[in-house]
Amino acid sequence: MRYSVEVTGLDKYFGRFQALKNVNLQVAEGEVFAYIGPNGAGKSTTIRVLLGILQASKGTARVFGQDAWKDAVDIHKRIAYVPGDVNLWPNLTGGEVIDLFVSLRGTYDKALRQRLIRDFNLDPTKKCRTYSKGNRQKVALIAAFASEVDLYILDEPTSGLDPLMEQVFQDCVMEQKNKGKGVFLSSHIMSEVERLCDRVGIIREGEVVQTGTLDELRHLTRYAMTVTTERTVEGLDKLAGVHDIAKEAYGLHFYVDVTQMGAIINHLNGFGITKLESVPPSLEELFMQHYKKEGA
């Protein structure tokens, strides 16, 4: 398999503070990868290393097989970057900035640019000084999607967009995904991640704690179950992988580890199941567990 992003044993220090600890990541070409974690976890730092703006203290970061620091100029012809906080030049218009960014990357599709400006509903004749946060972000997004590149590196790219524009953004990403382009997306918006991403990496306090597809991650967490039976259930609390049992009016409520699901259902069967509900954790719950785990 060919990787668009390959990070091995990456450490990054700011003075004595270690922002990244032995980070390992692999993103296949054409894959949409979500990079998530709490504030200050090191997402932006990783991305800046990938962009060759920060130099790795230890380990390697490669993009398209090339060294992110040494070959930055070459690599950047094939990537587009959108940060969460877009600072622009107050006396340039949005249109000028879009043209500037696109031309710095190389290829340029004028019709696409016009279409994106329309879709994102941006007035390109206004000076950047008068743009709101969301509008500045649109400028960077339009410049990114109007470029013909192979990998989009997006760091909380929609933190200032309204739901309508969020939709336009997601459509743009889907379009690139269908074209086989890769996306490296850091985001706090779970619905976005759920809809767009093939794989997820979770970083906490500078360490990558999980990577995998959403399904794989779900397997590592607990489902919520509600059950009603003909006879009173006994011995449930003695089973491995059962947590937080509560007797409710509508039946028994508890959480199970996915790995123990079969054994638990077998046990319940002995009491005559009349109704069984099992709810997979919502993404929010899933991430909440990962964000808090160990730290608690």
Add this chain to the structure above:
Amino acid sequence: MKGNFENTAKLTRFFLKRERVNTTVWILALLAVVVGLVPGLNEIMVGEDMAALVEMMQNPALVSMVGPAIALITNTYGALYTNFMLLFTALTVGIMNIFLVVRHTRADEELGRYEVVRSLPTGRLAHLNATFLTAVIVNAVLAVLTGLLMYAAGDATMGLNGSMLWGAALGATGLVFAAFAALFSQLSANARGAMAYSFIALIVFYFLRGAGDMQMAASWDAAIEAGEAPAMHILSLISPLGMVMRTYAHAGDYWWPIFILLGTAAAVAALAFFLNALRDMDQGFIPDRPGRPEAKKWLTAPHGKGLTFKLTKNALIGCLIGMVALGASYASILGDVDEFVARNDMYRGLMLHIAGIEIESVTTPAGDFERINAWVDGQIIRTTADPEEIVELLNYAVTYAGFTISDLFASMIMNMMALMAMVPVILFALRARAEERAIRTELLLAGSVCKIKYLGGFALMAFVAAPLLQFVLAVGLYGLGVALHGPEILSFAFILEAAMVYTPALWVMGGLTILLVGAAPRATGVIWAYFTFNFLLIFVGRMGDFPTWFQRTAPIGWIPQLPMAETNWLVLGGITLVAIGLCLVGLLCYRKRDINAVVG
């Protein structure tokens, strides 16, 4: 409409609180200059020199800059002080008021603070009203303090009435510009526009009165001799900056212009209130001009070079214009240089010492004037007992030493102006760091941009600016000098060479800045300390004798000062190589370092 001004008082108190640092510093600085100079200038001006200075105020070039020759009316120090200081101080107070008012009106609106205030139980016009009240209080405080302190610091020719009038003149002019700023804050839809229009108004008013004052410059003397109250031209009087001079503070003390100024302020403010009531929030009456929907080709030049050019272009043009103007303004006094220098100790030292000339006043042990000696290269070449002959003595000494007074003057100007030219050169190189601080560099470097070439763009701008600045300085000085005083006063080849030899020193400062940006981004402020060192070295060094090695610790100390020294191309070439070396090391370090790392 009842309730339009609801809660103005509370808002005013709040605004004054917000202003406690900013405006206090402004007022203290203004007072320090205006009052502090009263005794200082007195020492320099009063005495034998004063008649010459009063005479000089009639020079049309000076009249166009500082206003009509008020000093002529009474021939007193107080009048001379007003003549020198009032217009520029009033102008500065105008600037303070523009900043103050735009800060609280359009800028607040742009930042969304106005919205919050409006959502509270405040009147529709309360915000503007409180802003204006704040300006009234600030200007009143300034007026009273200026008046009292000036009276306290002044000599007998600065009476209480005249001093209070001085203060009132400042305050009233300030309010006029506060009102204009309030008006333009309604008209323009953004703070930058409001600021720009206000400054344009200020500049137009300044030039309007300049034109009027020049018209009267010729007849002014005759009118005073005929015993008439000297009149001012109508062009001057329709400008608040002309009207402020009409007070003739310390030279007749007329109060009526104050009332006209206050009336103007009230009328303009009323218009601002009216427009404020009319418009919606965030709207203006002058529409924002739509910009370019697409970039011009040059803006998208590779490695951010087009952008760098765009970012520094306007500043460069502004500095070039400023440099021409500075050169030209010095040219305007070229004809009177001998008079001017003969009577001014400081200029005499700055200009003559380096040429080996000393004009020495000898006094008796009792402190009375005895004679004046002219020294050249350590020998007394002529002496006189008549103080009136100092100008001839000076001219003789300069000729004896083999120079012309204009050349020596030009040489001094070049020396000082090279220091001025350093500022933009440093700023262009520092711009790279400013971009990084504003977190815009990484957006650019995320494109296919080579870091060396990116920073190289700023270095290039600094390196190109240096000779351009020196060139236009020479053109300004020579151009107006020859236009006013005839072609024989200066030679262009000499002026050009005297200016251009400083270019390598400017390059060293530019290269050093690039080195700091590349190697020590958090210590870029060091360049300003080094600049100050250059400045002191030159300023003090011209009057005294620093050892050569000490002079050589600053790049500008290596530069030959024509006509005393000859251009040594080898040395200039060496300095240039040093500059390029510094720059290259800076670029290499820049490539090796993180962008925007706060620590390490």
